[in-house]
Amino acid sequence: MDGFSGDVDLEDLDLDSDADDSGEADEASRGLFDDLLEGEPIFENKEVLRPSYTPHKLPHREEQINNMATILVTALRGETPSNILIYGKTGTGKTASAKFVSEELETTSQKYEVPCEVEYINCEVTDTQYRVLAQLANKFIDKNGRYIENRLEELGDLRDRAAEDPAELDDTDFDSVAAVENEITSLESDLEEFDPVPMTGWPTDRVYSTFFDAVDYHERVVVIMLDEIDKLVEKSGDDTLYNLSRMNSELDNSRVSIMGISNDLKFTDFLDPRVKSSLGEEEIVFPPYDATQLRDILQHRAEIAFKSATLSDDVIPLCAAFAAQEHGDARRALDLLRTAGELAERGRTETVEEAHVRKAQEKIELDRVVEVVRTLPTQSKLVLYATILLEKNGVHNINTGEVFNIYKRLCQEIEADVLTQRRVTDLISELDMLGIVNAIVVSKGRYGRTKEINLSVPLDETEAVLLSDSRVGEVEDAQPFVQARFDN
Numbered sequence: 001m002d003g004f005s006g007d008v009d010l011e012d013l014d015l016d017s018d019a020d021d022s023g024e025a026d027e028a029s030r031g032l033f034d035d036l037l038e039g040e041p042i043f044e045n046k047e048v049l050r051p052s053y054t055p056h057k058l059p060h061r062e063e064q065i066n067n068m069a070t071i072l073v074t075a076l077r078g079e080t081p082s083n084i085l086i087y088g089k090t091g092t093g094k095t096a097s098a099k100f101v102s103e104e105l106e107t108t109s110q111k112y113e114v115p116c117e118v119e120y121i122n123c124e125v126t127d128t129q130y131r132v133l134a135q136l137a138n139k140f141i142d143k144n145g146r147y148i149e150n151r152l153e154e155l156g157d158l159r160d161r162a163a164e165d166p167a168e169l170d171d172t173d174f175d176s177v178a179a180v181e182n183e184i185t186s187l188e189s190d191l192e193e194f195d196p197v198p199m200t201g202w203p204t205d206r207v208y209s210t211f212f213d214a215v216d217y218h219e220r221v222v223v224i225m226l227d228e229i230d231k232l233v234e235k236s237g238d239d240t241l242y243n244l245s246r247m248n249s250e251l252d253n254s255r256v257s258i259m260g261i262s263n264d265l266k267f268t269d270f271l272d273p274r275v276k277s278s279l280g281e282e283e284i285v286f287p288p289y290d291a292t293q294l295r296d297i298l299q300h301r302a303e304i305a306f307k308s309a310t311l312s313d314d315v316i317p318l319c320a321a322f323a324a325q326e327h328g329d330a331r332r333a334l335d336l337l338r339t340a341g342e343l344a345e346r347g348r349t350e351t352v353e354e355a356h357v358r359k360a361q362e363k364i365e366l367d368r369v370v371e372v373v374r375t376l377p378t379q380s381k382l383v384l385y386a387t388i389l390l391e392k393n394g395v396h397n398i399n400t401g402e403v404f405n406i407y408k409r410l411c412q413e414i415e416a417d418v419l420t421q422r423r424v425t426d427l428i429s430e431l432d433m434l435g436i437v438n439a440i441v442v443s444k445g446r447y448g449r450t451k452e453i454n455l456s457v458p459l460d461e462t463e464a465v466l467l468s469d470s471r472v473g474e475v476e477d478a479q480p481f482v483q484a485r486f487d488n
Contacts, residue, residue: 041307042345042352048304049338051331054099059300060293061093064284068101071282072257075116075221076109080248080255083279085229087265088286091329094261095227097286102225115220117143123232129240132232133207134197136224140214141194147218148191155184190217208243212250219253229260230267238271245278288328294320297330298337306341311352315340318357336360369457372434373465378472379419382410383427385466385475387437387453392463397452400425414474428453436462 047053058065064086074081088094102118109116119139126132159180161168166177174180194214197207215222224244226232232240247256258279265285268276289297298316319340323333339360344352376384386406390398404421411418419427428451432439439451455462467473 040350042310042341042350043305044307045304046338046341048301049334049341051095051334054096054103055301057300058093058097058100059296060289061097061286064093064286065097065101067282067284068098069104072101072105072223075105075223075257076112076114078114078221080221081223081257082281083245083258084260084282084284085268085280086259086261086284086286088263089288089327089329090263091323091326091331091333092286092288093330094286098225098227098259098261102223105223115218116223117220118223118225120225120227122227123230124228127231127235129236129243130202130204130207131199132226132240133204133211133243134199134202137197137207137211137214140211140217141196144214144217145191145194148187152184152187152191155180155187159184212247215247215256216251216253221255221257223257223259225259225261227261228263230262230264233267233270238275241275241279242272245275289324289330290328291317291320291324294323294328294330294333298333301334302337305338306352310341310344310350312354314354315352315357318354322357322361332364335364339363366458366461369436369462370465372436373457373462374468378416378469380427380431381466381469381472382416383407383424384431384436384462385472386410387455388459388463388466391455391459396454398454399450399452400428401450403428403453410472410475414471416471425451 048055068084068086071084072081086094086098099120102120105116106118119136121132121135123132126135158168158172158174159177162174162177162180169175169177169180174183195210197210202210229241241258241260244256244258260279268280271279295316298319302311302316316337319333319336322336323329326332336357337360340352340356343359343363344356347356349356373381373384383403386403387398389406390402395402400421404424407424408418410416428437428439431437436455436457437453438456439453441449442452443449
């Protein structure tokens, strides 16, 4: 019989060596982060380089900000502002400017005691009519709850004072303590009736009705900011926008204005004409930044983000130059600067240098490729994997037929549907548009035309991402498929 039985005397066991080993392990664990913390940090406040940060000043966007303020100022007079559509490519300051103006609007409304609220929805995440309406409904239900609780506190105080001195009611809407009591009872009943919307499960018309009642509970002007509005229309059509844009004709107490933010200048082409006319009452276009403007933005943020004398002179101009090539994308410029700082910090250097920016550029580009490849449909992944297998075997200027032959074998191996060669050609074109491959149509004379395909991304890293997919990873040994291509 394996094992042992019987009593064991602890004194017979050698615990000292284990204790020594444990002590060494503890010492090693303690030193792990101590070593990393020894170097001087480069960042003062890294958060100002993130897209979520709303700066107190937005250089080179004064005109757009003033246009928004001119349109929205009517909310501070208790009137309904025109709906606004904001256009511009990624990283042109649309969302940051809109949030900046919204914060100023809410601050000023509190100053002048005008009920005005702004609600932000990211339609890339909240991308269906149900989710948008549910999220808005729950936000207003929460606000109404706080409004009622504050009102109950005021009325309770008034009731107590009026019970001792009825003159306390002279400048109020109440003629007796009983009237105050009735209002308290009514508000308490309202508070109990508020029913939060679950994120699934209700009919859409019930969600809309709940949202409508929550918004209209008391007098206020509401600006609903729909960021990435084109994603909502792409996923769910324009029903949400239709419902929101016609609300004001039915509301009794409140007024609603829509501020839509889009990267796609043409998304309104797909809208119902009635929605399009009401939604696009005012349009503001954000042009791309040039290299000089990007440099100003980076300089402004760097003064807050980094400790003094930690950036070499060529870091900000280089970040600006790289981002200017990417259609003037300030978000890309800020990502570059932050990543360069992180690489310098990890390397325990005291300053951020040009080399850190160039490494950051490579890292960000690789991260982008990895994310794009990871989210490709399975069929596109198989087409890309076929291209990679050919390149790994020394084939250059790969043609569509060669890719298709390897693709067919891969599909058979994992029991996936085999698409037609024409459809595979379309998938290659899509990969070309994404910048993953470079596909050029070349003439073969009397043999017709074909596409010559080459990878535009790092081979090994892209292959690793593809093989991490559960379906593509089923291909255990692809070498025979490629070898067959040479044997034929």
